[in-house]
Amino acid sequence: MNRTVAIAGLGAIGLPVARALDEGLPGLRLIGVASRDPVKARAKLADFQSEPPLLDLDELAEADIVVEAAPATVFEKIALPALQAGRIFVPASVGALLPRMHLAKLAIQTGARIIIPTGAILGLDAVRAAAEGPVESVSIESRKPPAALAGAPYLVRQGIEVMDLTEPLLVFEGNALDAAAGFPANANVAAALALAGIGPVRTKVRIWADPGVTRNIHTIHVEADAARFSMTVENVPSAENPKTGRLAGLSILACLRGLVSTLRAGS
Secondary structure, rough: OEEEEEEOOOOOOOHHHHHHHOOOOEEEEEEEEEOHHHHHHHHOOOOOOOOEEEEEEHHHHOOOEEEOOOOOOHHHHHHHHHHOOEEEEEEEOOOHHHOOHHHHHHHHHOOOEOOOOOOOOOOOHHHHHHHOEEEEEEEEEEOOOOHHHHOOOOHHOOOOOOOOOOOOEEEEEEHHHHHHHHHHOOHHHHHHHHHHHHOOOOOOEEEOOOOOOOOOEEEEEEEEOOOEEEEEEEEOOOOOOOOOOOOHHHHHHHHHHHOOOOOOOOO
């Protein structure tokens, strides 16, 4: 029996996921999408084999699995109905979850599940395993092209201009909770790391605007009793949205496959 899927957002993440489901993923069936611009959405869906209906945000909860790939400003409007209905909720805007942990408590009450895809990083399985024992520190340093950071609320509040940089600039240093608030489109990696490991307050974050890079580069360091490890990943930005890496949508597809797979390696 197929599990049904509904998707909020048809941008750089949501559209490729919807297209893959339309082309066929065993055990999964796309039953609807939501978009803030129905006209553009219809144009994007025109070449689908089976064009899914456009739904209101609260109607997405009719599906077994609700995928959030929308602006963080509507996160709770997508998450709340899904969790109230006891669905599986797969968020792309992981940073939006950090200040809304009441949603995790709601999931406990209703039997819903919140499953965070690995997104733009690697090694969350190792971080989660290490966190079963004592962990001294977890940190992440992100280097992004200036265009990927431009307009972030933190930069606007601080009056930091990044588009004319000629050398790397450290634009943020703090914890994952503050990073998620200041960079809602850029701190999903740090948020996922924090939730897999020692929490958003103890997870340290440094963000660089670097005109010398063309990829979103994330380096993670973990010091734990069980292991010490470092990881670096260089993600190719999406052509549609430089704030999003191509790997983000693929990680959601891998997550969805894992929900219906009889054999799975890691998360």
